[in-house]
Amino acid sequence: AQTVTQSQPEMSVQEAETVTLSCTYDTSENNYYLFWYKQPPSRQMILVIRQEAYKQQNATENRFSVNFQKAAKSFSLKISDSQLGDTAMYFCAFMRSSNYQLIWGAGTKLIIKP
């Protein structure tokens, strides 16, 4: 069975700093998708970034980028120039290409301090 582990329950950084959130996963699949979702205090679940396992190039969305290490089964999220609005829970999620069920980590609470 697939599992997703986020080892950092909570992180706190100053505004404008760079922060990296870690995520590891366990699977025997070769084709799959990885996601980072953000859940701000409003509790809405918002897609941050998506990575296809068959792509070697790391996905990037503006200030958000990932470090995808397939062999190590690692999928970390880097937030550059952090902003107060980045304060949220961040969830890492995994999906097999042959399936549709998102498997979620427990989340990392990120606090951006002014």
Added chain:
Amino acid sequence: NAGVMQNPRHLVRRRGQEARLRCSPMKGHSHVYWYRQLPEEGLKFMVYLQKENIIDESGMPKERFSAEFPKEGPSILRIQQVVRGDSAAYFCASSPERGGTDTQYFGPGTRLTVL
């Protein structure tokens, strides 16, 4: 283009009552997924539906829980005879095609509190 809509946003029920949660997918999306989030945890898959069909309900409790996605109208997650352990946030997501090649987009969730 409106996103995934869920209502109500907050629902309070007493033990033994019924809870009905509604989800309208994004325009053009025909695949709906329901997830449950317990406090301080990630989401857990419950059920996957297409119009008029339940494709996979493997994550849904066998008793008291049911889901539908009729030809017309929103998808409904129904919880009969609620118990305190049903208190959670219930999220609906939709995609234009079956998940995998398509990202699931989430609604704002319904927070169910059982007194």
